[in-house]
Amino acid sequence: AARDAPGLLVAVVKPEAVFDLSATSVVPPKAEFCVFSQGNRLLACSAEPAPPVARLPMDPGSRAFEWSHDGSDYLAHAFSLFLAGSFQAPSWRVVLSEPRAAVLAPMITFQRALPLVALLSITLITLLCIRQIRARLGPFQALQEGTRRVARQDFAVDVQIESGDEFEELAGSFNAMARRLQGQFRSLTSLVEIDRAILEAAEEQDVVEAVLRQLPGVYPCDALAVLPLPE
Numbered sequence: 001a002a003r004d005a006p007g008l009l010v011a012v013v014k015p016e017a018v019f020d021l022s023a024t025s026v027v028p029p030k031a032e033f034c035v036f037s038q039g040n041r042l043l044a045c046s047a048e049p050a051p052p053v054a055r056l057p058m059d060p061g062s063r064a065f066e067w068s069h070d071g072s073d074y075l076a077h078a079f080s081l082f083l084a085g086s087f088q089a090p091s092w093r094v095v096l097s098e099p100r101a102a103v104l105a106p107m108i109t110f111q112r113a114l115p116l117v118a119l120l121s122i123t124l125i126t127l128l129c130i131r132q133i134r135a136r137l138g139p140f141q142a143l144q145e146g147t148r149r150v151a152r153q154d155f156a157v158d159v160q161i162e163s164g165d166e167f168e169e170l171a172g173s174f175n176a177m178a179r180r181l182q183g184q185f186r187s188l189t190s191l192v193e194i195d196r197a198i199l200e201a202a203e204e205q206d207v208v209e210a211v212l213r214q215l216p217g218v219y220p221c222d223a224l225a226v227l228p229l230p231e
Helices: 100-151 166-200 204-218
Strands: 032-037 041-045 064-069 072-081 092-099
Touching (some): 166 204
Antiparallel strands (some): 064 072
16 A cells, blocks of 8 residues: 555553553542543443442433442442543443532531530630620719719719720810819819918908919919009
């Protein structure tokens, strides 16, 4: 025949040369898979000897299904490997099977852990809420106690709130208000005492002493003196 004449190449393919059966990391540890040609003829499996899935009677149209072997339940999935486009060969059928217990183990573990995780989450949220409530109630209680002291005319109140927010600013304004009220009440009290001394004193010296004693409450100063007006 001529060198460029059409010819036919016939070869026998070794499965180990086509299938990298050592690459088991791509499938779950307990999973088994087998490859079948047309007519359900076994080509290769992931384990030797062939696992039970190799003897599984299959419906060519089925994809996901369940089956049992020696009292164990399995979940399987089959898909076709299309070869006609590149190799002009019938499609191969790949079947992956795994024990039902292994498939559902993560779900069972999650179901067992879910109540504990939910309980821990609820506990953590409750503790955080209590902390936030206390952080909010603390400044309110301090301001409430300061208001009660001002109502009792105890103006020496000094509400200390170090929260770094509007409550700290409110405490500063409250303290400034209490100091102003203290100065005003002190001034009014001193003026009342001066008026009373003027009305009750019989001697001029007694009036002067009362004025000198009460004026620092009206006008804070270091020293006071009463001088006669020049004639």
